[in-house]
Amino acid sequence: xxxxxxxxxxxxxxxxxxxxxxxxxxxxxxxxxxxxxxxxxxxxxxxxxxxxxxxxxxxxxxxxxxxxxxxxxxxxxxxxxxxxxxxxxxxxxxxxxxxxxxxxxxxxxxxxxxxxxxxxxxxxxxxxxxxxxxxxxxxxxxxxxxxxxxxxxxxxxxxxxxxxxxxxxxxxxxxxxxxxxxxxxxxxxxxxxxxxxxxxxxxxxxxxxxxxxxxxxxxxxxxxxxxxxxxxxxxxxxxxxxxxxxxxxxxxxxxxxxxxxxxxxxxxxxxxxxxxxxxxxxxxxxxxxxxxxxxxxxxxxxx
Numbered sequence: 001x002x003x004x005x006x007x008x009x010x011x012x013x014x015x016x017x018x019x020x021x022x023x024x025x026x027x028x029x030x031x032x033x034x035x036x037x038x039x040x041x042x043x044x045x046x047x048x049x050x051x052x053x054x055x056x057x058x059x060x061x062x063x064x065x066x067x068x069x070x071x072x073x074x075x076x077x078x079x080x081x082x083x084x085x086x087x088x089x090x091x092x093x094x095x096x097x098x099x100x101x102x103x104x105x106x107x108x109x110x111x112x113x114x115x116x117x118x119x120x121x122x123x124x125x126x127x128x129x130x131x132x133x134x135x136x137x138x139x140x141x142x143x144x145x146x147x148x149x150x151x152x153x154x155x156x157x158x159x160x161x162x163x164x165x166x167x168x169x170x171x172x173x174x175x176x177x178x179x180x181x182x183x184x185x186x187x188x189x190x191x192x193x194x195x196x197x198x199x200x201x202x203x204x205x206x207x208x209x210x211x212x213x214x215x216x217x218x219x220x221x222x223x224x225x226x227x228x229x230x231x232x233x234x235x236x237x238x239x240x241x242x243x244x245x246x247x248x249x250x251x252x253x254x255x256x257x258x259x260x261x262x263x264x265x266x267x268x269x270x271x272x273x274x275x276x277x278x279x280x281x282x283x284x285x286x287x288x289x290x291x292x293x294x295x296x297x298x299x300x301x302x303x
Contacts, residue, residue: 004065004249005030008091010083012036012074012136013101016051017208018155021238022098023056025246027065031096034087035060036072038103043071047103051209074101074132077139084139094143096249100155101132104176105210114171122172129176133183141191148195151249152187155241156180156202159284160261166292181261188259197254200261203241204283205234230297234286240264240275247271279303 004026011023015037023035037053038045053069060067070086072079087094107121107128114122133154144150158168160181168174184200191198205211207222215225215232225232244267248254251271265282267273274280281303290298 009096019100021242025242027060027063032066145194150196152198154184233299243273
């Protein structure tokens with residue numbers, strides 16, 4: 001492993017959740033990280049959450065890197081093009097691109113068939129989940145592929161293996177999350193001739209700000225939520241998937257992962273990193289072998 005000092009990263013969709021955890025861990029490894037999103041201290045997006053890109057950038061800098069917040073709506077090609085031009089002018093390179101843009105939880109109508117689900121919300125979900133990633137790749141990759149060993153991480157929910165055989169709560173959500181796995185595979189074919197690597201990556205049951213709020217707990221006592229939802233025992237902090245991205249970015253043998261669908265728990269076993277509590281939760285194996293199998297919640301052997 002090497003450090004990420006001198007490396008330039010763009011975490012698109014870094015306001016909160018996995019994006020914030022990834023940005024912070026890239027900073028902890030020494031990277032300069034451009035953190036983008038729509039919510040700033042002066043303006044909230046339609047998502048209407050309090051977390052801001054400035055807070056994320058400060059976490060990056062506090063961790064040991066350099067955080068640079070830039071307000072960007074990744075559905076707007078002009079804004080994304082301007083962002084990449086700024087990175088090129090200021091840094092002359094881009095080594096790591098993490099596409100974590102999402103922000104559509106409030107649009108999901110759970111377990112509702114396509115003919116009953118709001119079409120407006122469903123199509124908006126797909127635009128936020130898929131179009132944003134395509135637009136960002138279109139403008140950012142010409143800069144990234146100028147240097148060998150560049151890394152593109154497409155963030156999603158669920159491994160390709162799991163999503164292939166499991167319905168993901170609604171037609172629109174299913175399409176959104178399975179599409180990203182295929183997008184990473186297609187990107188891998190396009191960037192491989194330039195010595196770069198593209199992967200899809202999923203966290204497990206993520207203790208995002210919204211999830212903690214849902215259960216009425218804080219990160220420092222998240223275990224209190226297990227009484228409400230026993231399977232929450234397998235949950236993980238956003239820093240865990242952040243450490244997965246940092247480990248990938250520092251791996252001189254990174255190319256062996258090109259085109260693959262990966263999970264935080266899988267990469268923890270490969271690279272030896274832990275979550276902030278010292279454990280190594282393996283949520284997707286747990287989901288199949290315990291939760292989906294109808295067994296009582298018990299994380300022993302899975303973290």
